[in-house]
């Protein structure tokens with residue numbers, strides 16, 4: 001019980017922290033405006049929603065939600081699909097920020113962006129492989145039980161990559177802001193965003209402890 | 214077999230990449246000199262040696278090394294102790310770089326440093342707990358078998374934290390160099406260090422797949 005409650009508390013806390021950071025400290029959100037920084041601000045919010053909050057719920061769906069096995073499977077599949085869609089919008093926000101800045105900023109140069117593309121690609125492949133094997137058209141029962149341990153272990157590995165990528169993004173954004181002198185190295189904003197990074201891995205620790213492996 | 218070989222290949226590749234980066238691209242190593250950057254250069258090398266290469270060997274010691282259970286246990290314990298000692302020197306190098314720079318640089322402001330201190334502390338506690346329970350003075354057999362699953366799961370979680378922290382360090386160093394204009398965002402050095410980050414997580418993936426959980 002305490003594990004399940006912690007997942008929800010830490011998940012909601014990550015959402016709150018990333019929203020306070022982007023909206024209160026970074027100046028808010030916009031999708032079409034001259035201030036490209038406000039378009040970027042969607043990126044942290046959407047990525048934490050998709051690949052931290054929803055991915056955690058999705059990985060633990062069989063454990064967290066009541067109902068038949070078939071219902072849990074539908075929730076597991078749907079939550080991860082929603083995560084993939086929200087993450088696609090979130091990554092678009094980062095690319096738009098780069099491409100529409102004057103002068104434009106290079107794409108895909110950072111370790112964070114390399115991890116980001118790797119995570120997104122593996123997450124999408126994992127979803128397709130899971131859907132094909134366990135839902136539609138669905139494989140024969142022996143193939144399903146042969147594939148399940150790989151699906152579960154790969155799923156956990158991709159989930160870890162997602163948390164790592166999110167923590168890198170937080171670090172990179174703070175480093176830009178601090179190096180440019182926009183915020184202090186001991187500012188409230190720095191401390192809040194560092195706490196977001198720690199909360200994400202506290203959540204990850206609980207999810208790993210609860211996930212059947 | 215292919216798993217065990219991959220661990221060694223990827224582990225040695227991480228060591229080679231971090232050495233080429235620090236020695237060839239970053240100007241080499243020193244412990245007492247005016248150029249504090251050369252003291253810092255020990256930090257990546259020692260941290261990758263300790264918390265990537267040795268930690269991987271240590272986690273898999275029961276699987277990688279031949280001999281009696283008692284011998285494997287001694288190897289497991291010793292490798293992780295050596296990792297702790299080397300990591301202590303590596304963290305000292307980062308602090309000396311900060312404290313002896315003119316003007317001095319703040320300590321412990323970054324998310325990387327917060328993850329670093331958390332990882333080091335948990336690694337040290339894990340070592341003490343493991344040693345106390347399974348080696349000296351050693352707990353009663355029922356306590357040992359009760360504690361073992363916690364020891365194994367916590368050990369894996371701390372290992373994941375170590376890899377995450379290393380990847381953050383690489384990203385942070387590159388961001389400093391790129392923002393200051395010292396290296397290009399598409400330079401050979403950037404690509405080499407990004408590859409180091411990916412290799413570290415490829416190694417992590419294989420270790421997680423091989424570790425009995």
Ligand code: HEM
Pocket residue numbers: 043044047048051091094095096098106107108109110111112113114115116117119120161162163165166167168169170171172173
């Ligand atoms: C798992 C979650 C995340 C993924 C998959 C991800 C992915 C990406 C990708 C692919 C880019 C490259 C965009 C381009 O090259 O045009 C990017 C850029 C960026 N992201 Fe994220 N991101 C994630 C979370 C975050 C978070 C939580 C932050 C926090 C602020 C963040 C901050 C940044 C920044 C500052 C950039 C621009 C600099 C760069 O290209 O590295 N990211 N992200």
Ligand code: HEM
Pocket residue numbers: 059060061062063073076077080123124126127128130131132134135148151152153155156158159211212
């Ligand atoms: C990228 C998205 C996905 C991730 C990260 C993921 C991850 C996981 C993980 C970690 C497990 C093991 C945890 C557990 O058993 O409770 C699991 C189990 C499972 N997943 Fe997925 N999965 C994804 C997509 C899918 C899809 C699209 C399907 C299609 C139906 C699917 C079907 C299953 C099934 C049937 C199980 C076994 C549940 C059981 O009987 O215990 N997964 N998944």
Ligand code: HEM
Pocket residue numbers: 256257260261264304307308309311319320321322323324325326327328329330332333374375376378379380381382383384385386
């Ligand atoms: C798991 C391995 C690692 C741990 C535990 C770790 C730990 C730390 C700690 C505790 C500090 C703070 C020093 C201070 O505040 O004076 C630090 C600083 C630093 N580390 Fe690491 N580190 C690791 C790996 C790396 C790697 C591989 C790099 C790659 C270059 C790196 C780059 C840096 C940089 C640039 C700093 C100075 C800026 C800052 O304080 O964040 N670290 N590290």
Ligand code: HEM
Pocket residue numbers: 272273274275276286289290293336337339340341343344345347348361364365366368369371372424425
């Ligand atoms: C920070 C250092 C340590 C880490 C990260 C760590 C991690 C792990 C992991 C992941 C496992 C499960 C993998 C496996 O069973 O092969 C394990 C098993 C074990 N560890 Fe540790 N450990 C550490 C320190 C120690 C110490 C100091 C001892 C003292 C002897 C110890 C004793 C054991 C024993 C007895 C097992 C069970 C092996 C078996 O029978 O399968 N560990 N450790």
Ligand SMILES: O=C1O[C@H]([C@@H](O)CO)C(O)=C1O
Pocket residue numbers: 282286346347348354357358359361
């Ligand atoms: O000391 C030990 O404890 C575990 C196991 O006996 C616990 O049940 C193990 O493998 C040891 O070497």
